[in-house]
Amino acid sequence: MSLDIDYYELLEVERSADDAALKASYRKLAMKYHPDKNPGCGDSEARFKAISEAYDCLKDPQKRAMYDRFGKDGVRGANGGGNGADFGDIGDIFESIFGSAFGGARQQRGPARGADLRYDMEIRLEDAFAGCTREIEVDVAARCETCDGSGAKPGTRTNRCQTCAGHGKVRAQQGFFMVERTCPTCQGAGEVIADPCNSCHGEGRVDRRKTLTVNIPAGVDEGTRIRLSGEGESGARGAAPGDLYIFLHMARHKLFEREGTTLFTRAPISFTTAALGGEIAIPGLDGKKHDISIPAGIQSGKQLRQRGAGMPVLNGRGHGDLVVQIDVETPTKLTARQKELLCEFRETETGEECPASQGFFGRIKEMWDDLTD
Secondary structure, eight states: OOOOOOHHHHHTOOTTOOHHHHHHHHHHHHHHHOTTTSTTOHHHHHHHHHHHHHHHHHTSHHHHHHHHHHGGGGTHHHHTTOOSOOHHHHHHHHHHHHTTTTTGGGSOSSSOOOOOEEEEEEEOHHHHHHOEEEEEEEEEEEEOTTTTTSOBOTTOOEEEOTTTTTSSEEEEEETTEEEEEEOTTTTTSSEEESSBOTTTTTSSEEEEEEEEEEEEOTTOOTTOEEEETTOSOOOGGGOOOOOEEEEEEEOOOSSOEEETTEEEEEEEEEHHHHHHOEEEEEEOTTSOEEEEEEOTTOOTTOEEEETTOSOBOTTSSOBOOEEEEEEEEOOSOOOHHHHHHHHHHHHHOOSTTOHHHHHHHHHHHHHHHHHHO
16 A cells, blocks of 8 residues: 655645644544554554654654655655654553553653743843843742652651552553553652641642742844743652743834844934935934935835844844834925925926826826827
């Protein structure tokens, strides 16, 4: 059976499918074509291997990008010769088919690692430009100092769990399978606490507010994530702590808008400056004054670019550009003398001064002439 089929077709998803859609479709198809569900069927086995290969590629962002661009030839090197999903994925399939029989086998002995935490921080565009250091306060479940995270009262010891004999897991026969599950007595720790700590009541952690310093590098953008390893919640009874993730958000700036490393701003100028040319000064986030030269005859909507005056490249070198969009402003308040001067100017107009207007009204005249012929 030939299965030289597009990976997306094999997994029955669109090319724009996200990770959740990929995994859901893979699990459904893997359960359908798994050899244990179709004993002796060569076609099912071949398709199971093919969909596993497809998922193994598309679940990896780098491999997926290579596949989207170059096809299977582009990912053969990256696959390292393998053509199947990893153990964790197969374990998920077994767990879906047979309950938690295989899920328990993958669990580590002992209490689970602490939870990861999220903190949303708003910073100014100036802070993102130069980088900065911020202090934050977070409420976390921290390691109990009284018992040093063990959960047992100081001076006492934990006892080996009698239910699982200290293994943290128990086995039971289920049909043709020997299943292994987390011990219900010690919750996988392998030990039980006879005399709990009075401060944390056996949890090994207590609620606490702590102050952390966050270093924000220059060039960060909306949604940039900063990871503080080990600053999440402490694990129960001495287990490893989770991580704290700082998600950055940009406060609205009064002058600039940002797109990547490019800064944008709009500059209204008088119609006389637009006609005669001139220069305007824009204050940069670097604290310098950037002089923007206005060419004579510039039109509204024209964009002028100042190289290297934009945002710095995150973890790299150089800066983006500053783009200034020109908006020609028509005066709304004129003195008598200004009106007089403009009337004198209008009397000298020949139409050559504004070729776009001359062309437009010339086409209107031609249209009226055609209609009246």
